[in-house]
Amino acid sequence: MDWVKANPKTILSGAHFIDGNHAACEGAIAAGANFAAGYPITPSTEIVERFAARAPLVGATFLQMEDELASSIAILGAAWGGAKSFTVTSGPGFSLMMEHIGFAAMTETPSVFVNVQRGGPSTGLPTLPGQADMMQARWGSHGDYEVIALSPNSPQDCFDLMIDAFNLAEQYRNPVLFMMDESVGHMTEKVVIPSADRIDLRPRRYTGLPASEYQPFQPWTDGIPEMARIGEGYRFHVTGLTHDERGYPAINAQTQQELMSRLIGKIRNNAEKIARTEEHFIEDAGIVLVAYGITSRVALRAVQMAREEGIPAGLVRPVVVWPFPEKRIRELAGQAKAFIVVEMNCGQIVNEVERSVAGRARTVLIPHSGGAVHRPEAILDVVREVARWA
Amino acid sequence: MGVTTAVNPVEPLLRSDRMPHIWCPGCGIGTTVNCFARALEQSKLPLDKVAVVSGIGCTGRVAGYLNFDSFHTTHGRAIPFATGLKLANPDLTVVVYSGDGDLIAIGGNHFIHAARRNVDIKVICVNNFIYGMTGGQVAPTTPMGMSATTAPYGSFERPFNLPFLAESSGAVYVARWTAFHVRHIAHSMAEALRKKGFSFIEILAPCPTLYLRRNKLGDGLDTMRYYKQHSVIKNGASTRDLDLDVQGEIVVGKFVDTERPTLQQAMDQRYRQMLKDRYNGWRQP
Amino acid sequence: MASIAPTEKAKKFRGEVFINTDRCKGCGFCIEFCPPKVLASSEKYNNHGYHPPALVSETDCTGCDLCGLYCPDFAIYGIRVPVEAAAVQPAVLGG
Numbered sequence: 044m045d046w047v048k049a050n051p052k053t054i055l056s057g058a059h060f061i062d063g064n065h066a067a068c069e070g071a072i073a074a075g076a077n078f079a080a081g082y083p084i085t086p087s088t089e090i091v092e093r094f095a096a097r098a099p100l101v102g103a104t105f106l107q108m109e110d111e112l113a114s115s116i117a118i119l120g121a122a123w124g125g126a127k128s129f130t131v132t133s134g135p136g137f138s139l140m141m142e143h144i145g146f147a148a149m150t151e152t153p154s155v156f157v158n159v160q161r162g163g164p165s166t167g168l169p170t171l172p173g174q175a176d177m178m179q180a181r182w183g184s185h186g187d188y189e190v191i192a193l194s195p196n197s198p199q200d201c202f203d204l205m206i207d208a209f210n211l212a213e214q215y216r217n218p219v220l221f222m223m224d225e226s227v228g229h230m231t232e233k234v235v236i237p238s239a240d241r242i243d244l245r246p247r248r249y250t251g252l253p254a255s256e257y258q259p260f261q262p263w264t265d266g267i268p269e270m271a272r273i274g275e276g277y278r279f280h281v282t283g284l285t286h287d288e289r290g291y292p293a294i295n296a297q298t299q300q301e302l303m304s305r306l307i308g309k310i311r312n313n314a315e316k317i318a319r320t321e322e323h324f325i326e327d328a329g330i331v332l333v334a335y336g337i338t339s340r341v342a343l344r345a346v347q348m349a350r351e352e353g354i355p356a357g358l359v360r361p362v363v364v365w366p367f368p369e370k371r372i373r374e375l376a377g378q379a380k381a382f383i384v385v386e387m388n389c390g391q392i393v394n395e396v397e398r399s400v401a402g403r404a405r406t407v408l409i410p411h412s413g414g415a416v417h418r419p420e421a422i423l424d425v426v427r428e429v430a431r432w433a
Numbered sequence: 434m435g436v437t438t439a440v441n442p443v444e445p446l447l448r449s450d451r452m453p454h455i456w457c458p459g460c461g462i463g464t465t466v467n468c469f470a471r472a473l474e475q476s477k478l479p480l481d482k483v484a485v486v487s488g489i490g491c492t493g494r495v496a497g498y499l500n501f502d503s504f505h506t507t508h509g510r511a512i513p514f515a516t517g518l519k520l521a522n523p524d525l526t527v528v529v530y531s532g533d534g535d536l537i538a539i540g541g542n543h544f545i546h547a548a549r550r551n552v553d554i555k556v557i558c559v560n561n562f563i564y565g566m567t568g569g570q571v572a573p574t575t576p577m578g579m580s581a582t583t584a585p586y587g588s589f590e591r592p593f594n595l596p597f598l599a600e601s602s603g604a605v606y607v608a609r610w611t612a613f614h615v616r617h618i619a620h621s622m623a624e625a626l627r628k629k630g631f632s633f634i635e636i637l638a639p640c641p642t643l644y645l646r647r648n649k650l651g652d653g654l655d656t657m658r659y660y661k662q663h664s665v666i667k668n669g670a671s672t673r674d675l676d677l678d679v680q681g682e683i684v685v686g687k688f689v690d691t692e693r694p695t696l697q698q699a700m701d702q703r704y705r706q707m708l709k710d711r712y713n714g715w716r717q718p
Numbered sequence: 719m720a721s722i723a724p725t726e727k728a729k730k731f732r733g734e735v736f737i738n739t740d741r742c743k744g745c746g747f748c749i750e751f752c753p754p755k756v757l758a759s760s761e762k763y764n765n766h767g768y769h770p771p772a773l774v775s776e777t778d779c780t781g782c783d784l785c786g787l788y789c790p791d792f793a794i795y796g797i798r799v800p801v802e803a804a805a806v807q808p809a810v811l812g813g
Binding site for chain 3: 438439440441442443444447452453454456457458459460461462463464466467468471613615616619652653654657658
Binding site for chain 1: 448506
């Protein structure tokens with residue numbers, strides 16, 4: 044399929060010293076995002092503040108909506124109008140957006156939802172990091188549906204992975220969740236923005252069929268339907284009700300079964316293609332640490348320190364957290380005696396690790412209720428403890 | 434002269450393969466759809482460029498029955514969806530067609546903000562004073578004392594005066610009709626379709642199965658006769674005076690028809706003023 | 719409403735009504751609001767057990783299409799044709 048290059052007129056190619064939030068905004072612009080709607084919420088607001096300033100310079104539109112409910116659906120309306128769109132929030136707003144994440148999944152609307160996680164639950168710790176929305180990212184809306192969730196761990200990542208997020212959204216016609224955390228969002232590091240010709244973008248899958256033959260939700264060769272350009276006579280219907288290939292509501296168990304297996308299959312059957320991990324010291328690792336986001340950087344430090352003490356520790360960092368890289372974890376359960384999951388919550392992704400390990404190794408959790416990042420020494424203590432029996 | 438064939442004027446605008454619809458005998462929603470069909474004809478708009486966005490509820494089903502690029506969105510959120518749609522594709526004529534509960538209760542916040550911003554969308558609100566689809570619960574438009582399943586002893590809340598709400602929020606076109614006033618509805622709809630800015634048309638309509646039956650108000654036809662008898666057309670009346678009284682007269686008409694920059698225009702204006710040549714506005718791909 | 723003399727236009731045009739009897743749900747709007755009162759409830763039932771309307775006058779329909787405007791079920795409409803025009807067929811059989 045034909046990739047397109049990014050638009051050189053909009054991209055600030057070169058080296059920058061910016062924080063993750065700003066990098067994420069530039070990543071979206073580089074990905075061709077031309078519509079964002081959002082609502083202020085700490086610690087995410089800088090992303091839309093920057094986009095508000097950049098939008099009228101790069102041919103994009105930004106609107107601050109009256110709340111997250113409006114933001115999360117305005118971007119879907121814009122997507123159907125032809126825009127590449129995204130919204131940005133944190134925990135409390137993420138909760139409000141759940142209905143529309145489900146609506147995006149059900150209507151197969153390409154969209155990106157950014158959550159710069161903070162301490163929760165409820166109002167929690169607005170200015171401090173957390174990673175406690177990870178399960179919510181997967182299961183937060185009602186019903187059966189799939190999401191793709193990415194977890195950057197540096198400002199450079201915030202730029203790079205945003206482009207991947209938009210590409211995945213277009214490829215799978217699904218909402219993609221960009222699960223940052225406050226540390227990564229507010230951390231300032233060097234970010235290199237490449238030249239436009241080195242950024243590949245996946246264009247929207249518009250149908251070439253004439254209106255008389257086109258069915259809005261008929262799966263194409265890879266199981267994913269093509270979209271129709273609005274305003275060109277296709278006269279398509281999009282509904283959140285269970286629908287048939289014509290897009291018409293069809294309230295019966297048979298249609299539900301067909302639709303669900305296609306929608307869920309889109310992601311589950313491609314889970315291995317979508318999955319991505321970053322691994323360190325893994326080849327001979329008898330103790331495998333699993334960590335994502337800011338925690339993965341601390342965990343890597345702990346692994347380095349462990350290695351200096353002769354402990355065969357390694358790190359698997361899911362870059363794509365959903366779909367969870369269960370195949371990789373399952374593989375590693377053959378060589379590792381223990382998995383240590385380090386996350387800034389009271390235990391969320393650890394459940395996925397434990398499930399994938401399926402009892403072939405021990406799974407240990409180093410939780411953190413949030414508000415601060417784990418210390419590498421604290422992780423090392425546990426690694427040493429585990430090394431005694433692993 | 435050869436044989437001519439005739440077609441129901443509404444038929445080409447319907448998804449005929451989805452007929453018959455789910456609305457009850459004597460429900461007023463279908464009547465408003467006929468008016469919409471006539472209005473589209475009158476307005477001479479290119480139909481490919483008309484998009485219909487509905488929320489959830491009986492009136493929310495309109496989007497599914499009309500043969501346009503149409504969206505059946507989430508409860509209360511048709512207006513922000515339509516806002517995103519219109520901003521992304523300004524060539525479209527975006528019509529929000531939904532009910533009183535959807536637009537004004539759960540959708541109330543979005544309603545007032547879109548009116549405030551003067552988003553260029555046309556909002557058709559079929560007001561049947563009840564939540565029909567879910568079985569007849571009280572709505573923010575249910576008159577005081579009228580019974581509903583969640584107000585079984587009669588509503589004790591003052592209902593909204595929708596034209597007043599719309600005008601005070603900033604709508605540039607505000608009209609109210611009843612389902613009896615078919616030609617007026619079609620005319621208002623045609624005006625709204627051509628109007629730039631947030632246009633609001635409230636249409637009072639019967640809900641025979643729930644609101645009328647529960648309150649012993651007869652059937653749809655009884656209500657239509659009631660509308661005919663008790664309506665007074667007062668074009669240009671102050672929207673402050675448009676509270677609906679169960680016993681009294683129903684004031685209908687066109688109340689607001691004014692001009693101010695739409696959201697898109699205001700946005701462009703500000704950016705152009707501040708950025709001059711650097712302004713790079715959104716254009717469709 | 720007092721009866722008025724037919725206008726010039728009315729003398730040159732006549733109306734034809736098409737009824738899709740199976741769509742009708744017997745609400746009575748068309749019968750009630752037809753100005754020349756050319757419709758009445760039929761004795762017959764349609765497939766859903768309702769009495770659809772029927773024309774009670776061959777000549778008085780003006781083709782104003784108010785019935786079409788009112789019908790919530792899209793089951794009836796009227797058209798105006800020149801008096802001397804030949805019979806009009808509905809595009810859809812049964813309406």
